[in-house]
Amino acid sequence: MKNDSTPLPPSGVRGSKIIRIGTRDSELALWQAHTVEKKLNDLGYKTKIIAVKSQGDILLDKPLYELGITGIFTKTLDIAMINGEIDIAVHSMKDVPTALPKGIVQAAVLERANSLDILVHKGNLDFLNGSGIIATGSLRRQAQWLNKYPNHNVVDLRGNVNTRMQKLNDSDWSGAVFAAAGLERINLKPENYINLDWMIPAPAQGAMVVVAMENDNFALDALTQLNDIETEIVTYIERQFLRTLEGGCTAPIGALVQYDEEEDTLHFQGALFSLDGKVKMEIDKIVPIEEWKKLGFNMAQEILGNGGAELMKTIKESLKK
Known part of the structure; x- marks a missing residue:
C-alpha cells in the first residue's frame, strides 16, 4: 500500500x-x-x-x-x-x-508509530508473581490487566503523560500502564519498562x-x-470495529490490524472484556486485503453474536451506576 x-x-x-x-x-x-x-x-x-x-x-x-x-x-x-x-x-x-x-x-x-502498551515499573517485577497495584485511567487496560493478573488491584490514573509519570514516581504503586508511542515521542520512556505485547491496544493507538x-x-x-494510506486503512478497520461494538458507550475494547505486504493480507486482532476482566471475547483472523472495507464491522458482528451484545448491555448498565 x-x-x-x-x-x-x-x-x-x-x-x-x-x-x-x-x-x-x-x-x-x-x-x-x-x-x-x-x-x-x-x-x-x-x-x-x-x-x-x-x-x-x-x-x-x-x-x-x-x-x-x-x-x-x-x-x-x-x-x-x-x-x-x-x-x-x-x-x-x-x-x-x-x-x-x-x-x-x-x-x-x-504513519503509525509504536502501537504497544508498556508497563512502567519501579525496577522490581516480583509483584507480577504475587500482589500488586497497577495504575491506569483506561477501562481497556484495567480489564486486560485484571484478566491476566486477577489478584492485583487497579487504581485510576489521570493527567497528561508527564503528570501520570510524576504520580507514579510519588506513589507506592507497583507500576502504571502507558502507550509506548506517547512516551517515545517526548523522550520520556524510562529504563524500567516492559512491553505488554499480550495486551491488545486501543483502536488507532500510535x-x-x-x-x-x-x-x-x-x-x-x-x-x-x-x-499515510496504510495507516489510514488499518485504523479505519480498528475504529469501525470499535464503533460497531460500543454504540456510543465507553467499554474495554481493543483492536489491532497489521498489514502483511508480502502476502497482501490483513491480520485482525480484536477483543471485548468485562469491566472486571473475567470475561474475554477475542477474535483473531487473517484475511485478504480486498476485505478491508467491512472487516471491522464483520469482526464486531461476530463478537456481538457470540454473547458480546449481552456483555455490552451489562457494561452500559454498570457505568450508569
Whole structure:
C-alpha cells in the first residue's frame, strides 16, 4: 500500500494563507502539532500553532468514563474549529470519537508509530508473581490487566503523560500502564519498562490524525499530502470495529490490524472484556486485503453474536451506576 503522489499546488498559492493548527497544550500534544507543522512547512505552507486546554486536561478528579462526555479531549478544539478560531486540529487518533461533529472531517492520518502498551515499573517485577497495584485511567487496560493478573488491584490514573509519570514516581504503586508511542515521542520512556505485547491496544493507538472543516479546500489539499494510506486503512478497520461494538458507550475494547505486504493480507486482532476482566471475547483472523472495507464491522458482528451484545448491555448498565 503506497501513498499516491499528489501534485503540490503552486508555491504562490501555498504561501497565500496561514494554516492555524489547533492543539491541546500538553507536551505530547504540542510535539504532535509541531510535527504536523514541520511537514506542512516543508511543503511550503505557512502555519501558526494555537494551543488550548481541553476539559479532559482540566477535570482530573474523576475517571474518564464517569465524565460522560464523548470526545472529552477533542471537544474544545472541535468548537474552536467550528467557530473559525483554528483551521485544523491534531489529535492522538485513539482519543477521537468514531463519529466526528457535523462539518468536521478526517483530513490526514500520519504513519503509525509504536502501537504497544508498556508497563512502567519501579525496577522490581516480583509483584507480577504475587500482589500488586497497577495504575491506569483506561477501562481497556484495567480489564486486560485484571484478566491476566486477577489478584492485583487497579487504581485510576489521570493527567497528561508527564503528570501520570510524576504520580507514579510519588506513589507506592507497583507500576502504571502507558502507550509506548506517547512516551517515545517526548523522550520520556524510562529504563524500567516492559512491553505488554499480550495486551491488545486501543483502536488507532500510535497514530496521529489531523481534522479540518469539510468545506476548507485549502487545508484539505494541504493535509492530503501528509496522509499515510496504510495507516489510514488499518485504523479505519480498528475504529469501525470499535464503533460497531460500543454504540456510543465507553467499554474495554481493543483492536489491532497489521498489514502483511508480502502476502497482501490483513491480520485482525480484536477483543471485548468485562469491566472486571473475567470475561474475554477475542477474535483473531487473517484475511485478504480486498476485505478491508467491512472487516471491522464483520469482526464486531461476530463478537456481538457470540454473547458480546449481552456483555455490552451489562457494561452500559454498570457505568450508569
